[in-house]
Amino acid sequence: MSLTESITDVVDAANKLTSVVSNKIGEIDSRVDVAVNEFQKMMVQARLENAIFRQSRNQFGNITGTDLDFYTKNDKYTINISLYREIISGIKWEDRDIEEIDVLTSMGLSGQQHFQPRIRIIKMEWSGYQPNSHSAHSIYPSPICNMSGAVTVASYAKLVAGSITGWWLQDVNEKWGVCGTNILGGPGRYIHAHPYVNTSSGEVLFIWPAVVSGIVPIRRDNPKWGYWPSMYGENPYDAAPGS
Template structure:
């Protein structure tokens, strides 16, 4: 056998071995990917089965009071109970509540309610569903709303602990040239689901859900639904509905009282 033939035989053997090794590596990669996928699926399945509750009062915005600012533009505002709202905000914004209630005739629901129900995977044509709520709509009436110190608005029980972790969930829609903290800027006419996880290894860290307006113009609109403070890490990519809340019975009682006596005037 000539040297050339021996070299060709060696090269052929090396190529065969390389192909065999490459095949084994590909097989191992596939097995590793399968293990990773199985682990991720297991984690996702476990996360979806965990019990989550909202711990902030009036997360469904069903309890409210009516208020007409004495120095404002004359609109009657519907303000969520237990929220903190600066007087300048009351004077220069209009607060409305849009019903998203189980049992309401689907075609008679506000277009915003229908759109949100579709986005939440409940369905705008669904007559009955678990957890009625309101959408809060804030319309800017005067740019003077930005003049002043302190938080413009803060939700009830806005304190988010970082250890253990706390999630803040909400649905938002913004038709605006400006923006607001926790709601952000224009959403191109669409509802969005937003998730914030406050987490730290250090005890005592916290964040507040304070809503402040920036660079807003007259007519800017901000929509907010189901602002929910949830202990733990809410699964990324999962939309929330009306969660269990220990304050629900209190809200129901207040709503019942208002139904009998009329809305509470400030």
């Protein structure tokens, strides 16, 4: 056998070995991806199986005048709260209007006829904000919330005009979807969960804003945010009678 033939054989063997190793690496990578996905699913489910308790009041959306009950406003510029509309349980999916279908789908309730409590869509309008003169914070749940452990601050929301961000309106945009953030917290910490306005005026719609103890995943493609049992009131809904 010539030297050239020997070298050719060595190269062929090396190529075959490389192909085998590459295939094995591909199989390992695939198994790792599957394992990671399964682990992530397990973690999400484990979090949701733990008790989630709401620290903030009035997730339902009761309003007095132009104020959201148990929320404090920034009084340096005008903020008006009003009821935009309600979505009622018991209506067949095919009988719901386009906006209802859009909202319910964004909440993971596609096709659902029944739910509790009824869904109140709250509208917040602001005007007169001057960035060089005013703090940008808007409204926040009162009393302040404990953040010694992990908390989730979230809502379902849609931006209509202007710009606002942070806390339960983190990543809000022109389409309905879950907005919010997870925070690990620390001993003795607390939060004022107030979204920040970025424009002199604007309007945003939101549903079920709250601060809860524990981690709830914030994913628009797989919403898990819900109406959580309250630490306050005579019932876990902390809502108006008959809601």
